[in-house]
Amino acid sequence: MCDSHNNHHHEPPGEAISSGGIKIAITGKGGVGKTTLAGMLARAFAAEGRRVWAIDADPDANLASSLGIPADRGAELRPLSRMKELAKERTAAADGYGSLFKLNPRVSDLPEKFCLEHAGVGLLLMGTVDQGGTGCVCPEHTLVKRLMQHLLLERDEVVIMDMEAGIEHLGRGTAESVDALIVVVEPGRRSLQTARQVTRLAADLGIANVFFVGSKVRDELDRRFLEDSLAGGCWLGAISSSDVLREADMQGVSAFDLGGSHVDEALAIKGKLVANFAKLQEAG
Numbered sequence: 001m002c003d004s005h006n007n008h009h010h011e012p013p014g015e016a017i018s019s020g021g022i023k024i025a026i027t028g029k030g031g032v033g034k035t036t037l038a039g040m041l042a043r044a045f046a047a048e049g050r051r052v053w054a055i056d057a058d059p060d061a062n063l064a065s066s067l068g069i070p071a072d073r074g075a076e077l078r079p080l081s082r083m084k085e086l087a088k089e090r091t092a093a094a095d096g097y098g099s100l101f102k103l104n105p106r107v108s109d110l111p112e113k114f115c116l117e118h119a120g121v122g123l124l125l126m127g128t129v130d131q132g133g134t135g136c137v138c139p140e141h142t143l144v145k146r147l148m149q150h151l152l153l154e155r156d157e158v159v160i161m162d163m164e165a166g167i168e169h170l171g172r173g174t175a176e177s178v179d180a181l182i183v184v185v186e187p188g189r190r191s192l193q194t195a196r197q198v199t200r201l202a203a204d205l206g207i208a209n210v211f212f213v214g215s216k217v218r219d220e221l222d223r224r225f226l227e228d229s230l231a232g233g234c235w236l237g238a239i240s241s242s243d244v245l246r247e248a249d250m251q252g253v254s255a256f257d258l259g260g261s262h263v264d265e266a267l268a269i270k271g272k273l274v275a276n277f278a279k280l281q282e283a284g
């Protein structure tokens with residue numbers, strides 16, 4: 001089913017998903033290039049006129065700057081997981097732990113209300129929820145979980161989630177709605193090890209479509225090393241090792257705005273993803 005060829009040249013990317021959105025989660029070892037890819041893909045979908053939600057679900061990530069949002073604006077954004085008052089109001093939780101609250105709060109207005117808008121992308125910062133041990137379900141956790149479900153299940157838009165390597169917190173019921181899990185890998189043992197772990201976890205969580213994208217690839221040898229190491233995997237392409245990307249990160253500017261071969265690589269990755277997604281949909 002995996003189509004790794006350049007057939008997107010025959011099929012304009014984007015048209016294949018003219019109806020229905022596409023829900024993408026991006027994962028991989030820390031520092032591998034997830035946020036760089038997430039930012040470029042989000043901007044690329046938005047440049048086609050699609051409504052895109054970029055979700056920062058990685059506590060270490062800085063998706064705002066990778067999308068091209070200036071640092072002072074990015075700093076305005078508060079993680080939804082910290083909005084205790086909102087969570088309390090929506091779940092109608094009374095003070096004190098152990099009190100009863102709604103497990104199905106209304107969240108449909110939250111993306112528009114709390115996103116940071118930039119170049120056709122709505123950025124949402126999820127943050128992390130300290131669950132205080134197993135079994136604890138606090139209002140903030142309920143709200144964030146419900147919001148993720150809403151974006152993945154009830155929205156017909158493009159959703160791109162920048163996640164950490166641990167995808168466990170996607171949880172059952174939400175994970176199944178991810179159309180594509182992209183695992184970013186760089187030529188290195190630890191990155192490959194993480195990729196294998198994540199792939200196993202994805203299967204356990206019911207995520208059907210796992211794709212790989214190379215990052216910081218220097219040459220053909222690197223490319224072959226990656227593809228051989230994860231043989232049989234579905235590859236969407238790679239982002240070459242690039243000083244422009246490193247520079248973009250240091251300056252806090254969007255790699256997509258800078259332009260260059262890395263943008264072409266990101267567009268090719270998007271094209272293959274869309275083509276694969278269309279095929280999967282056809283197959284039912």
Ligand SMILES: Nc1ncnc2c1ncn2[C@@H]1O[C@H](COP(=O)(O)OP(=O)(O)OP(=O)(O)O)[C@@H](O)[C@H]1O
Nearest residue numbers: 030031032033034035036216240241242245246249
């Ligand atoms: N293809 C590339 N070539 C060179 N440098 C890159 C490339 N991709 C990413 N980088 C650099 O690697 C660093 C980490 O990138 P990025 O933040 O995208 O990774 P991440 O996986 O999201 O990290 P984290 O796990 O910390 O969120 C940044 O300095 C970025 O500029």
